[in-house]
Amino acid sequence: MSLPDNPFPGGAESHDDEDSPRARAEAQWRAAFEAAPLRDGTFETMSGIPLAAVHGDPPYPGQFPYTRGIYPSMYRSRLWTMRLFAGMGTAADTNQRFKRLLEAGGTGLSTAFDMPTLMGRDSDHPWAVGEVGRAGVAVDTIADMEDLFAGIDLGGVSTSMTINGPANILMAMYIVTGERGGTERARLSGTIQNDILKEYQAQKEYIFPPRPSVRLVTDLIGFTTAEMPRWHPVSISGYHIREAGSTAAQELAFTLANGFAYVEAAMAAGLDVDDFAGRLSFFFNSHIDFFEEIGKYRAARRIWARWMRERYGARQERSLQLRFHTQTAGVSLTAQQPEVNIARVATQALAAVLGGTQSLHTDSYDEALALPTERAARIALRTQQVIAHETGATNVADPLGGSAYVEWMTDEMERRATEVFDHLDKLGEGSILEGVYEGIANGYFVGEIADSAYRFEREVNAGQRIIVGVNAHTTGDDGETPTLYIADDVEDQQLARLAEAKQRRDGGAVVAALERLAADAADPTVNLMEPIIDCVRVEATEGEIVNALEGVFGTYTEPAVV
């Protein structure tokens, strides 16, 4: 049933006493809702039927434990952010793309780096051959970062950087870029992924062993807490865990466990939970099993709120509210009959919206084949716009709340995640952080994920699970999908730039800065952000800074769990 005495059309009459918990929840919701700004729009059906902003039972959206959403008005106030990921070739190429995006009215830039940059290696490293600028932009020195953002007012945009192992170094480069362009660090706004734990579990873009890596994460949390109030220092990511083959429940459980681990690590480093928890954000996958996904998002908010309040003693509302970005499941895209992927992506995007996401990236239908063409990327964006403006899914917050099936699914997701938390808690003898370390060391995470991935493949193989165009309905694949090609000369250009950068700098200053960094790294009580910024200022390369840290921290090899 809908809310009583609703100031908005479609509300029903109240049957409860004014002092009942329900009445209090309603009153509280209404006050919060009225305080929230509304975006322009008619909140009625296509046929003109007026709609209440929320239906069903309390707790309502915006109320603890936020199962139904973190805001009382949800998409009536503000649609989710339609974020698209960009980055390829040299920094100058991506800069051009950024400028086109900004000219088209965008305010958020999202940066993809190439594999050598993600792995903390310079473009002239032997590992980098063939990969420079291929899957993202190559950044070796501060000069590349300056090119990337040349002519862009960093105080006026929000930048998202997808980088983990060397996150502190790229953050330092961004800070120095801002400084040189006249934007002080406190005015910089954006998000850096900086979620190293899931790298050991799923994506495998790690550099150092887990413990020193988590120290780098907490250093960045501490640094931004003190100096960069508009920056989100970690985006805790389940996306890659799911892509590696986990189930929805494992994605939920492992991701939140990683979140708890960072909270424990930051608190152990002396930070107050309410000082940083409000700026942690999450990143989930949206796969094809529609209701399971929705249950997953709802359960995630509820678990996070309860744990933050009860286990970690957070008091501020913002610390309890799980905000998340969603990306549709790249792994669900098929190379066979690729246009059919548009239907998959639309379904997945709708699940994310019904699950209350704050931000969404829709995959392009040709991504199972290559990096997306502009046309395919545009269709992906249009898919979000159809959901936002045509479907009416945005009129009512948590429209599926109260459905017996969806509520059951939410409970079931939570129950399964709780089993994992119990296991990790036991492994870590009362510490989720220690439990996660142990689970990484003993192959628990990679083993669980590999088991799930293999189970799925066997089901597909046996025909127990139908994938349209792959093991059923396979006729009609004309195999003619235009794909994007990247010029082969990017690598040579980047190598020349790097050589030039190394030539013009003061070599003695670089050596001195790197030596200071290594000395500081050996002392676990030092926050390494300033020493890294010092290295960046004298134009040390990303690879040189990584090498200096590697000398102290060592490297990591994964457990051989296949």
Next chain:
Amino acid sequence: MSGPDGDAAGAETERRQPVRVVLAKLGLDGHDRGLKVVARMLRDAGLEVIYLGLRQTTESILLAVEQEDADVIGLSIHNGGHLTLAPRMVEAVRATGTDVPVVVGGIVPDVDLERLAEAGVFAVLGPGASAAEVARTVRAAAARRA
């Protein structure tokens, strides 16, 4: 005990010797879901998988092939580097004077298949290849080597 009819020899022939295949990812990309699934498919089809995992070089793969006397090299490539990496592996194998076949798994656009075949890649297994197809292809590669 055994006469010229060669009972014992016949019995041995029936017990097939497992094909030994080295599985690795070349390059920096860390997506190993496909490699792990294929490793299990091949194990379950009765093959012996020497799993090298992530971030191998042509040199480290060759070293493993020599020491392990592998029949086939299986490469997983997912970041669009197949046109660079796969031919380089084939060349490296041939430079040692051997002909251990290279099978590539991953996303390869149709237009590139011919170029890979010309470069000497034995076969390409795309996403959606069934377990039976994967095992059949690797066995066929091993038989060619013999």
Next chain:
Amino acid sequence: MTAGPAAGPTPERAAPHPDGEPPTAPGDVTALFERARGGDRRALGRLLTYTERGGPLADAVAVAAWPLAGAAHVVGMTGAPGVGKSTLTDRLAQVAADDGWRVAILAVDPSSPLTGGAILGDRVRMGSAATPGGPFVRSMASRGQSGGLALAALSAVRLLDAAGHDLIIVETVGIGQVEVDIARTADTTIVAVSPGWGDAVQANKAGLLEMADIFVVNKADRAGATDARRDLEYMLDLGHRAGWRPPVALTVATTGEGADELFKHVQDHRQHLRTSSAEAERRARHVAEEVRRHLHRWVDQLVEQPTRQTEALFAEVAQGDLAPSAAAQRLAGEVGQVPERDAPGADDEPEV
């Protein structure tokens, strides 16, 4: 694992193997063996394949290797899954190599009992295996029952020894019968455990006391490492073999900490064996064990791959015309009369 001796090549034998390569002549073994001794990794790799497959080629390899083997020190490394054996083996190999030893590693993993396939993943943790100057590393799947594996592993060790390696580390998973079999022919057996792995009673039950010459508590940077060491020391206080008390080393394989100490223990044990009055007795025991295993192979084969005559014999037993003991007695006579197998198609050059 074992090949049936046969009078000559059959059509099946001459045809290419459906799932591998055609076997080559024992005569090729000599040439490959010379190349392997000269440092040719590919030749050694191929000979190991022959050894692993069993049969006349394996016998030819064994015959060629035996006179040249005996100088290497053989270390068995075992422990439960997840204690870090591969990393530890890698570290031990590095320390030994730095000390001038030529090192080989044999990493044994179980085959799937259902399909016969295997995933051999030990190289992932052996960084030095990926470097040209590193140790020779061979992964071996158990392929069947423990007796056969122990024989194949032993033959592989003799071959690696004959090919000039001074230190051979055989890594096995767990503490089952296979590991005990392999340990029984190693010179030094290292048992690795991790902190929190259990108390002395558990260790005793698992039979580690008899098996281990050296204990390692790996992951010693974790809580509970010193407790694990204390438990082991306590267990050793209760009783150990005369003349050698197994030391308990603490290592952190991921950083290499303690690997030097572990290698020193290996050298000490080697020295102990050399100066021990029981050394001759131990050597004799090893030789007897090795011969016994080959003998077992022949016996197993008579029963598991019966010829028509053998089958007829079994039928007589089944019909009650012959006692099992009498049949065994007749078959025992056959064991000694195995005809030497002719060389199959010698034109099959190994592609090495």
